[in-house]
Amino acid sequence: MTERVWKVYLSGEIHSDWRERIADGVAAAGLPVHLDAPVTEHADSDDCGVAIFGAEPDKFWHDRKGAQLNAIRTRRLIEDADLVVVRFGEKYKQWNAAFDAGFAAALGKPLVILHPPEHDHALKEVDAAANAVARDPDQVVQALAYVIRGEMPGRTAGRLAAVPN
Template identity: 55%
Template sequence: MWQVYLSGEIHTDWRDRIIQGASEKQLPVTFSSAVTDHEASDAAGDVLGTEPEPFWRDHKSSKINAIRTKTLIEQCDLAIIRFGDKYKQWNAAFDAGYCAALGTPYITLHDADIIHPLKEVDGSAMAWAKTPQQVVAILDYLTTQQ
């Protein structure tokens, strides 16, 4: 069973499309991810007390979220890192760098129009996919070929 970590952009259904495609093909894959509920993620540190300064609220929440992210990336066999066009995904770039440092293979998923800003991230990736269907095809190949 392959452990696949899904990182990055949270504003489209790319995760669902990959999970559904893998399920339809009955691939031996389990998926994990960062918290994708934006409000819940932003509020993760609120359990430690309210902060009058947004910086410190974000700081505490990012630390708590990093526990999950760090643990799941360290446990995965492969990460899929999605970059969308609507927002800058600094967290996804950080996840890619962490994978590269650990030697964890990762695949980037993004459109061609952001090749230039992602050249270093793509340079360490094992593949660049443009669609969730391509990711599913890669997972199918990796997990079913003898």
């Protein structure tokens, strides 16, 4: 019997290595997880619309073209995800991350929010809609190991056994 592969969408902040840390942790734990993400090259994400559909003299329409094109990818990957992780970083206001969290919650997707404690008050409604709030990427990996295999941190085998059909 083949182990089910979980699709996990990693949304949010693009200026730190949190996605790589989760990917490395998932690989090290041997978890059956496929990770998806938005385009994380900032310039590409901003400029994709005008690069493909033509220049815009007004920055509003420049940004709109990119946002609409990025939305196709983001919406599809969130809709297809088994679980969504949304990271709110320290440096920038991530309105897009908040939108992704709301979209995932509206779809009933399991949702893990990742942010530092100093964002607790600002994100209280987002956190309340989530299934879990993590403080660092290692906690996300531990949560995945628990949800997928019933593994507690520091142990390789969970107490939960599969029930035969």
